[in-house]
Amino acid sequence: MGFQDECGVVGIYGATNAARLCYFSLTSLQHRGQESAGIAVSNNTYAGSGSKIKLHKGMGLVSDVFKAEDFDALAGQIAIAHARYATAGGRTIENAQPFLNTFKLGSIALAHNGQLVNHDELKAMLEDYGCTFSSTSDSEVILKLIVRKFIENGGKPGSGRRSEAAQSSDIDNQVQYDKELLVKAIIQAVKEIRGSFSLCIMTEDILIGVRDPNGIRPLCLGKIGNGHILASESCAIDAVNGEFLRDVAPGELVVIGKNDLRSIKYAEEAKQACIFEYVYFARPDSVIDGIAVQKARYRMGEVLANESAVQADVVIGVPDSGIGAAMGYARASGIPYVTGIIKNKYIGRTFIAPTQAERESMVFVKLNAIKSDLAGKRVIVIDDSIVRGTTSRRLVQILRRAGASEVHFRVSSPPVKFPCYLGIDTPSKNELISSEHDVDEICREIGADSLAFISLEGMIEALRSCNPQADGFCEGCFCGRYPV
Ligand code: SF4
Numbered sequence: 001m002g003f004q005d006e007c008g009v010v011g012i013y014g015a016t017n018a019a020r021l022c023y024f025s026l027t028s029l030q031h032r033g034q035e036s037a038g039i040a041v042s043n044n045t046y047a048g049s050g051s052k053i054k055l056h057k058g059m060g061l062v063s064d065v066f067k068a069e070d071f072d073a074l075a076g077q078i079a080i081a082h083a084r085y086a087t088a089g090g091r092t093i094e095n096a097q098p099f100l101n102t103f104k105l106g107s108i109a110l111a112h113n114g115q116l117v118n119h120d121e122l123k124a125m126l127e128d129y130g131c132t133f134s135s136t137s138d139s140e141v142i143l144k145l146i147v148r149k150f151i152e153n154g155g156k157p158g159s160g161r162r163s164e165a166a167q168s169s170d171i172d173n174q175v176q177y178d179k180e181l182l183v184k185a186i187i188q189a190v191k192e193i194r195g196s197f198s199l200c201i202m203t204e205d206i207l208i209g210v211r212d213p214n215g216i217r218p219l220c221l222g223k224i225g226n227g228h229i230l231a232s233e234s235c236a237i238d239a240v241n242g243e244f245l246r247d248v249a250p251g252e253l254v255v256i257g258k259n260d261l262r263s264i265k266y267a268e269e270a271k272q273a274c275i276f277e278y279v280y281f282a283r284p285d286s287v288i289d290g291i292a293v294q295k296a297r298y299r300m301g302e303v304l305a306n307e308s309a310v311q312a313d314v315v316i317g318v319p320d321s322g323i324g325a326a327m328g329y330a331r332a333s334g335i336p337y338v339t340g341i342i343k344n345k346y347i348g349r350t351f352i353a354p355t356q357a358e359r360e361s362m363v364f365v366k367l368n369a370i371k372s373d374l375a376g377k378r379v380i381v382i383d384d385s386i387v388r389g390t391t392s393r394r395l396v397q398i399l400r401r402a403g404a405s406e407v408h409f410r411v412s413s414p415p416v417k418f419p420c421y422l423g424i425d426t427p428s429k430n431e432l433i434s435s436e437h438d439v440d441e442i443c444r445e446i447g448a449d450s451l452a453f454i455s456l457e458g459m460i461e462a463l464r465s466c467n468p469q470a471d472g473f474c475e476g477c478f479c480g481r482y483p484v
Pocket of ligand 1: 216273275277420477478
């Protein structure tokens with residue numbers, strides 16, 4: 001697989017040690033981004049005085065960035081968190097999230113999963129207003145736009161800045177007043193940004209979740225004790241023993257405050273969710289928009305078996321995301337599933353290898369065949385996708401070296417012919433093997449005995465069989481038509 005994951009976001013409101021819980025949730029979203037991690041936490045005690053947001057972020061895995069003692073300084077009941085894979089902006093600490101903006105009226109922190117397609121023009125407009133930027137990330141543009149709108153609307157100080165008189169006289173009214181202005185500013189801002197965005201936004205005393213009108217990236221809502229949790233995937237709610245409530249709908253904004261859980265439909269839903277979440281990005285134990293990811297992978301494998309049957313002795317899946325489809329393929333074809341390939345779980349990110357040749361060789365370090373499963377066997381190998389084709393070629397070599405007498409390559413997504421502009425790091429079009437070559441040519445290039453991809457119709461049929469209401473998928477990387 002040559003695609004890279006995007007990002008994972010979490011937001012928690014109303015739980016003791018919100019930052020520590022965010023850490024656990026974020027760890028369960030580590031597959032979505034390994035370049036940097038961060039947590040912003042408000043020390044709001046609901047007493048209304050002296051609240052402020054603290055931020056801790058750094059480069060590397062969640063476990064690299066946070067040590068146990070860091071949480072002593074991160075006490076509080078409202079927090080947001082982010083694990084990043086760079087899609088827009090460079091791989092630097094300046095681009096690590098969450099972003100925190102402390103201005104004269106208070107503080108706002110933001111964590112973003114997705115990618116904007118109009119951030120250059122918005123950034124230029126904000127710079128004309130005098131805004132400065134500390135990063136090259138499109139996510140900071142969203143935050144600055146919200147702040148700009150808030151100020152334009154006549155935003156008042158947040159709870160951390162309220163006077164003693166205000167606190168004692170009418171705290172709830174004051175909070176309500178600020179909250180409405182902020183919500184209004186966020187709605188104005190997200191109506192101006194275009195692209196994919198699932199956002200967790202916090203001030204000293206509220207948490208807000210937003211999903212773009214196409215629902216390209218996932219975002220779900222859960223309950224945790226007396227509080228609430230927002231997360232990119234439901235596995236992050238499970239990780240803190242929370243209760244999954246529902247997905248945030250495309251075009252929905254969720255406001256979570258003291259005695260307040262509100263849904264606002266800020267835009268008409270025009271669902272075009274990323275289909276690759278089911279194929280590859282999401283964890284198999286997550287449920288996204290009513291579709292259990294692992295069940296979807298089983299079904300894609302079954303459809304693939306029906307579409308491209310071949311005589312063979314065993315079926316194997318490329319770890320991790322090819323395994324579900326391989327099990328489905330085996331079930332539908334009656335050919336036994338065996339493990340066949342082992343993945344070394346302790347390998348760092350492959351971009352550490354500086355040259356393309358070294359990156360390709362990393363496949364040998366990362367994956368190895370189990371000879372006793374494969375020697376003398378006709379093998380069907382299922383992978384989630386073919387991007388450049390280099391990994392697939394190495395994989396076929398590994399299987400032949402282990403003694404496979406035939407290697408039949410099956411792919412549980414259609415040919416990827418176009419890059420993604422919506423939050424997934426893909427190679428340019430001319431590096432995508434399917435944009436330049438037909439199936440027979442790719443089969444020869446990777447050295448397999450046969451090759452077949454699932455059809456786009458078959459893939460959508462597989463998803464609908466998991467949830468008959470499932471509809472509206474982005475198919476941009478297969479057909480070049482994007483939702484925005
Ligand atoms: S273009 Fe492909 S990878 Fe990108 S959002 Fe659409 S389906 Fe997902």
